[in-house]
Every structure is written in structure tokens, then in C-alpha cells.
Amino acid sequence: MSKNKEQIVYEKFLELQQETHLKNQKKIRVGLKINILLPLVFLAISFISNRSKLVFLVLWIASLFGIAFYLLYVEYMDFKLQEQLKELGIMEEEAEAQALIGEEVLQSIDEIKSMGEKLKR
Template identity: 50%
Template sequence: MEKKEDYEKLYDMLLGYEQEIHKKNQKRIRIGLRCLIIIPLIFLALLFWTESSKIVFLILWIVSLFILAGYLIFVEYSDYKLQEKLNEISNREQQERDALIGDGIAQVEERIRTVLQTAEQELLTDSTKE
């Protein structure tokens, strides 16, 4: 009986660890997205304040975007693999993974579906009236 309690305690610790890393990854994604906005603005300001070559700033801007995109891909992939391993350890069947950018996208998708359904119903009622 003691082993079962130890396993449950270990599993709870593992879940807590995964949730903590997931929250940190959400913060990392937010920081990366902010950097995608801020860094081009910095390069644009430097371009206008200095009289140097525009090509240099363009190259720096492109390289920074590639680095930030790689960083965001790495964070998302590491979070995906972490959740996949946790599902494998807990013997859960392809449970839905938590999105790093939140539930907002699912809500937007649902609202789009409802708007499309109401528009379709209105079109059907209008065509039957004629």
C-alpha cells in the first residue's frame, strides 16, 4: 500500500512540474511575440536616426526575425514533447493538449461557426420567402 502512495505522490509531483513548465512556456511565448513587435521598431528607429546603410538594418532585422521564429518554434516543440511524454507516462489516450497561447482561439473558432450558421439560416429563410 505504501508503494501505491509513493507512486501517487510522484505522479502528482510530475503533474505539478509539467504545469509549472507549461506556464513558463506561455510566458516565454508572450515575450517572444512582444519581441517580434519591438525589435523591428527598434531597427526602424535606428534606421531613421542614423545615416548608415539601409541594407545593414534590413539584414539585421531579417536575422533577428529568424532567430525569434526559431526560439518560438523551440518553445512550442519542447512544450508539445513534454505533454506527449506526460500522456505516455500516464497511459492516457491522445488527450487534447493545452495550447500555449490560451483558449482564445477555440472561442474565436466557435463564434465564427455560430455566425456562419446564423448567416446560413438567414439565407435559407430569405430564399424560401421569394
């Protein structure tokens, strides 16, 4: 009976980690979209209005820092969760941490690097 309860707890914890990881991936996607759109909004407002451009420049810079700290926080919390899984023996010690930005982006980065190397030759 005890073994069954341990298995249930293990499965629920693993499921919770996977759900949290998926939610964090969505948060990263939203954060990256906001990182692109919000500065464009401030830029458009600064050109449309006749007010001081300095105010919009400061807001733009502050928003970029805020979004960057948010993205770092989400990534760090996901990393710490994966480290806890390794400590509890749920994940293998040698296993690499899962990236939040997705495999497509990582593959694109590898392709860009390989294209850059080809161009250098």
C-alpha cells in the first residue's frame, strides 16, 4: 500500500513539474512578444505626440529592463525546479536542463551558426 502511495505522489509531482514547465514556456513566449510590441508602442506614441521624447525614451528603457527581469525570473524558477527534480532523483544527474524557448529556436540558432561558419570560409 505504501509503495502505491509513493508511486502516486511521484506521478503527481512529475505531472506538476511538466505542467509548470509548459506554463513557463508560454510565459516566455508572451514575454518575448511583449518585449517586441511594447517598445514599438512607445516609439509610435513618441512620434505621434508632441510631448517630450525623453519621457517615452525613459519609459521604453524601463519597460525593456522590466521585461528582461521578468524573463530571467521565469527561467530561473524553471531551472530551480529542474534542479530539485535532480536532487530528489526524479531526473538523471547527467540530464541537461530542458530549455524553455523550445527546440525550434535552438535548432534555428544552430542553423544560423552553421551558416555563419560557411560564410567565413
